[in-house]
Amino acid sequence: MGLLVDGEWVDQWYDTEKHGGRFVRESAQFRNWITADGSAGPDGEGGFKAESGRYHIYFSYACPWAHRTLIFRKLKQLEDVISASPVDPDMLENGWEFGPESDGTADPLFGKRFLREIYTQADPKYTGRVTVPVVWDKVRETIVTNESAEIIRMLNTAFQEFTPVETDYYPAELRQDIDEINEQVYHQVNNGVYRCGFATSQTAYNEAFDNLFRALDQLEDRLSRQRYLVGNRLTEADWRLFTTLVRFDAVYVGHFKTNLRRIADYPNLHNFTRELYQVPGVAETVNMRHIKRHYYYSHGNINPTRIIPRGPELDLESPHDRDRFK
């Protein structure tokens, strides 16, 4: 695992020293927006018009951030409009690689071996982490964006001409509430599990752990009173929480030491996870083999033996009780 510095690969783990052992996630750097008419979005430059066959998503099945984009592509029925391909689950000294070393797929666009080559193709002098997901523009031959929170909003609205699905997962009237809950879920839960797992001091771990379980307790309480996080309908806020919850018992409890409680111990969070998992098409986006393999095998400093646990038994397919809310 490493990063690019002026376009050169440096094999290096996260530097937590300068923050007292705390893991601090870097911001994504490619921040353009695909829009229906090609006009510029909230950031970046214009010229990325929604078109069928023009864009490709490089994702990892293991990665919770990339998983969001896969779910939105599925929910919005954009699979024939936007192509997508996974990287190999193992992220080792060369960062993300294309398969099929262990279980991945070859790079369908350029036949490259490493994801970092896609980054340097977009910017030969790129400095920063090489992360998934990445949206590649086949016309302008560059990366449009590598920020999942923004990609799901593009998938939600920019491609309406190409999909029969009208569901809006970020409706105008709920935006303020969605943004508010996203903020909490991002820091304490989505990134919170990483802050536990990648902490290199006891203080940093304790802090992240306490915040994580305080947030999960609050979410459990919220979901004991309402079916979804915001309003009476599924929104992006639910999907953003889901990708962490579905990995929690299988990986984070053991590998990241987030073991005060499992999601299976929270009746509402557990049934909420089941409900979202059972939304048509979503289960196909959840690849538990890649998820477990990636974390336990790639983070040699956390799990030096690289042994992948055989458990736990997950129960995502049993009926959920969420339709008790009318």
Ligand SMILES: N[C@@H](CCC(=O)N[C@@H](CS)C(=O)NCC(=O)O)C(=O)O
């Ligand atoms: N802000 C990014 C974060 C993506 C991210 O951190 N992805 C991880 C995989 S779960 C990654 O590729 N990490 C590689 C690295 O940090 O070097 C997003 O949400 O799209």
